[in-house]
Amino acid sequence: MTDQAQNTGDQEQSFAELFEASYAGQGEPLNLGDKISARIISIGAESVYFDTGTKIDGVADKKELLDAEGNFPHKEGESIDLYVVSKTRSEIVLSRALAGAGGYEMLQSAKDAGLPVDGKVKETCKGGFSVEIMGRRAFCPVSQIDARFVENTEAYVGNTYPFLIAKLEERGRNIVVSRRALIERERQAATEEFLAAINPGDEVEGTVVRLTDFGAFVELAPGLEGMVHVSELGFTRVSKPDEAVSVGEKIRVKVLGVEPGKKPGQMKISLSRKQTMSDPWADIAGQLKDGEKATGKVVRLADFGAFVELLPGVDGLIHVSEMSYKKRINKPSDLLSPGDVVSVVIKEIDLVKRRISLSLKDAEGDPWVEVAAKYAPGTQVTGTVEKRETFGIFVSLEPGITALLPKSRMAVAVDPKQFDKLQPGDSVTLVVEDLRAAERRIALSPLEVRAGSQNEGGGGGGRENSDWKSYAKPSKPAEKPMGLLGEKLALALKTKK
The missing domain is CATH 2.40.50.140 (Nucleic acid-binding proteins)
Structure with a gap:
């Protein structure tokens, strides 16, 4: 072998070694349908470029990687799971799912590998x-x-x-x-990831997906729901969940507990919205005080009274006995309805028990305060018959002021029969016979009574139009008792005659 030929062989060997070295550390070649974790190396106006772990870079359509709001949420250096949908000598096209025209082999590969x-x-x-x-x-x-x-x-x-x-x-x-x-499958993966990271006491954001009578279900991750009981929806008294939240609303909740559900694979997650809010009772000391007037909205009625929201999350109770001076209230719905805005007087605040006692009637005013000046004995009044009883007739003089015409006073009227015809709602004119403001009692008497009968029937203070004593017959002197012997002697004389 000549020196020139040997040099040529060495150059070819060096080139082959360099070519192989250029692929060193680049990983295995990629095939269509492969799923890879690709790292973003550049973000363009319409395309995103990735390091595929091979010599050839990958490229993906930027629009495909936008989130639900249309924003691109990724940054350079971040890795994304993508699929190889096509490749050439110069680039590898990546996508979130396989698409485009493909042969049977690609479909078979996607089925076998569980690729979307x-x-x-x-x-x-x-x-x-x-x-x-x-x-x-x-x-x-x-x-x-x-x-x-x-x-x-x-x-x-x-x-x-x-x-x-x-x-x-x-x-x-x-x-x-x-x-x-x-x-x-995606839900299961999201559920496992969420449950691995969440702990009781953590606060998370979720979306209200459905409402029931007992609470609201909130989606925390795709397919993973937790339940907020109606008592945990807020500090405000809530009778139905739709009073506090609505379907589609995003809310912040606190995880109270996570435990397996009744069915395999299910999880029971208890949530609280109330515990993510500030306690409204912590600040009421400077806003509400005993004896002051306040305005609130009736939020709920019970048999014993009405609950009024004074501040967001702070309710007070108007007991049925505190509803009106002017008429007898048998049940709260006789006077109030949910949604009514009312003025009340704060009677007592108990911060320990979180209770506030309210009075509606004190806010309206007590009509008996001025009765002494308006209904002194001897005053002629006109009222409306409320009802009849065996002992007399109740007459309303004004809202909150009811007086009694006793049966004994009707009997001494010049015309007693006029009272037999009276029915509830009828108007009648009478005279105040007796006033006891402290006991909230007013006794009435007919305008005209028979002579000598002004004080019959226990009429209190009394009213005299004439000197009835001048018409009274003189009484006979009382006979002295004769004793038993005298009685027998008188009987004997009578028999003899």
Whole structure:
């Protein structure tokens, strides 16, 4: 071998070594359908470039990597799981799912590896949908198009979704796909990731997905829900969840507990929205005081009273006995309804028990305060009959002031029969016979009574229009007792006669 030939061989060997060295550390060659973790090396206006771990860089459409709000959430140096959908000597095209025209081998590889493929829903058909995948027709049962119950099948037509290949037969002429299987797989992965990172006491953000009578279900991760009991929705007294939250609303919650559910694979997650809020009772000392007037909204009625929201999350109670001076209240709904705005007087604040006692009637004022000046004995009044009782007739003089016309006073009227005809609602004119403001009692008397009967029946202070004593007959002098002997003598004289 000449020196020139040897030099040529050495150069070829060196070139081969250099060529092999250029691939050293670049990893195994990639094939169509491979799933890789690609690192972002550059972000362009329309494309994103990746380090694929091989000599050839990867490229992906930037639009495909946007989030639900249309933003690009990734940064250089960040890694993303993508699939190899095509490759040339100069670049590797990457995507979140397999798409485009592909042969039977690619479909088989996607099925065997459980790789998602993009499919466009072309139309509805008997039992499901016709889906175009890699230029081929596939069938998706209606139960497999989504993880939830499908009410409107037409809503899916025209949309492109990732699918898993469930069945591949007859060299690609019979293809059955499932979107639901992919959703559930992604949910399971998200659930495992979430549960591995979450602990009781952590605060997280979720979306309200449904409401029940006893609480609100909040989605914490795709397919993973927790429940906020109605008592934990807020400090404000809530009777129904829709009073505090609505479906689709994003709320912050605290994880109270995580435990296995009744069914295998299910998790029971207890949440609280209230415990992420500040305690409204901590600041009421400077805002509410005993004896002061306040305004609030009636939020709930009970048999014994009405709850009034004075501040967000702070309720007080108006007991039924504190509702009105002006009329008898048998149940709160006789006077109030939820949503009513009322003025009340704060009677007592108990911070330890978190109770506030309120009075509606004190805020309106006590009509008995001025009765002494308005209804002195001897005053002629006109009122309305409220009701009849065996002992007399109750007469309303004004709202909150009811007096009694006793039966004994009706009996001494010049015309007693006039009172027999009175019915509730009738107007009647009488005279104040007796006033006892401290006892909240007013006794009435007819305008005209028979002579000599002014004080019959225990009429209190009394009213005299004439000197009835001048019409009284003189009484006979009392006879002295004769004793037993005298009685026998008188009887004997009478018998003898």
